[in-house]
Amino acid sequence: MLLAIDCGNTNTVFSIYDGEEQLISMRTSTHHARTSDAYFTWFSTLLGHHKIEPAITDVIISSTVPRVVFNLRVFSDQYFGCRPIVVGKPDCLLPADPRVDAGTSVGPDRLVNTAGAYDRHGGNLIVVDFGTATTFDVAGRDGAYVGGVIAPGVNLSLEALHMAAAALPHVDITKPQGVVGTNTVACIQSGIFWGYVGLIKEICARIKAERDQDMKIIATGGLAPLFAQTENLFDVIEDDLTMHGLTVIHRYNKENT
Numbered sequence: 630m631l632l633a634i635d636c637g638n639t640n641t642v643f644s645i646y647d648g649e650e651q652l653i654s655m656r657t658s659t660h661h662a663r664t665s666d667a668y669f670t671w672f673s674t675l676l677g678h679h680k681i682e683p684a685i686t687d688v689i690i691s692s693t694v695p696r697v698v699f700n701l702r703v704f705s706d707q708y709f710g711c712r713p714i715v716v717g718k719p720d721c722l723l724p725a726d727p728r729v730d731a732g733t734s735v736g737p738d739r740l741v742n743t744a745g746a747y748d749r750h751g752g753n754l755i756v757v758d759f760g761t762a763t764t765f766d767v768a769g770r771d772g773a774y775v776g777g778v779i780a781p782g783v784n785l786s787l788e789a790l791h792m793a794a795a796a797l798p799h800v801d802i803t804k805p806q807g808v809v810g811t812n813t814v815a816c817i818q819s820g821i822f823w824g825y826v827g828l829i830k831e832i833c834a835r836i837k838a839e840r841d842q843d844m845k846i847i848a849t850g851g852l853a854p855l856f857a858q859t860e861n862l863f864d865v866i867e868d869d870l871t872m873h874g875l876t877v878i879h880r881y882n883k884e885n886t
Contacts, residue, residue: 630647630652630683630685630686630687631645631646631687631688631876632644632645632646632685632687632689633645633646633688633689633875633876633879634688634690634691634692634701634875635692636690636692636697637738637761638659638694638762639659639760640656640658640659641657641659641697642655642656642871642872643656644872644875647683649876651869651872652683653676653679653681654869654872655672655675657671659694661694661696663700665700665704668704669704669707685709685711686709687711687714687883688705688711688714689714689716689875689876689878689879690702690705690713690715691716691717691737691738691740691871691875692737693736693738698715701713714879714882716740716741716875716878717734717735722881722885722886723740723744723878723881724744724747724877724878725744725771725772726773727740727773727775728769728774728775728776729774735774736764738758738760739758739764739777740774740874740878741871741878742756742758742766742870742871742874743772743773743774743874744772744874744877744878744881745867745870745873746766746768746867746870747768747772748873748877749873750845750865751772751845752768752769752771752772753840753842753843753844753845754768754846755767755768755833755836755837755844755845755846756768756847756848756849756870757833757847757853757863758850758871759782759783759848759849759850759853759856760782760850761782761784761785762779762780762782763781763782763783763828763829764778764780765777765778765779765832765833767840767844778836780828783852784802787799787800787817797817798813798814800817802818802821802822802855804822804858804859805818805819805823807819808823822856825856826856826862829856829862830860830862833862845864845865846863846864847864847865847866847870848862848863848865848866848867849866849867849870853866853868854866
């Protein structure tokens with residue numbers, strides 16, 4: 630069985646696969662100081678709660694937080710007796726090599742999203758990922774990552790607004806009933822929601838114009854369904870795109886090493 634680990638700036642997701650079937654997905658907060666023993670204590674406790682006893686034989690890791698990779702490697706080696714595949718490392722093969730400026734390091738999450746999206750939808754894609762940052766990843770005709778855009782994440786923008794302006798409250802993002810707010814909370818929600826709708830539409834339109842071709846837009850991340858409520862921003866929403874991408878890369882490495 631495969632354990633796929635996606636470590637983001639905010640949360641880390643552990644998913645177990647038996648072939649193509651996902652058995653369970655578990656989430657914890659990302660903490661660079663968490664030891665391999667602490668990971669296993671949390672991991673085994675939740676598995677016991679769900680009454681699952683998987684025989685993990687393979688581990689693949691994608692991490693946007695380099696400091697956690699060492700302890701996840703130790704976790705894999707100590708408790709499952711296997712050397713994990715780490716996306717972005719030289720020994721991790723990709724279905725298609727990224728075409729970016731020489732010396733550029735591409736975030737593992739962006740490589741994984743591109744691989745997962747291409748496997749399901751073919752090439753010429755824009756993948757919009759609502760994470761700590763809002764990223765736009767462009768996949769070429771052959772599925773290679775060819776570049777993208779990074780913007781501040783929705784919740785990051787809300788938190789920055791609250792921290793920088795003492796008089797403004799912290800609010801939850803939601804679709805406002807109108808554009809013009811009649812109270813402070815409604816004004817903030819409108820600015821964030823419609824501002825990001827405009828950002829998504831404009832960036833995607835400019836990417837398509839720059840590449841002079843129509844492109845399918847794939848959305849993923851927790852806030853994708855919220856922004857899909859209006860404007861027909863996306864062609865498809867993929868809840869498990871990152872984890873699927875990890876299984877794609879794992880399979881490719883198994884078949885080519």
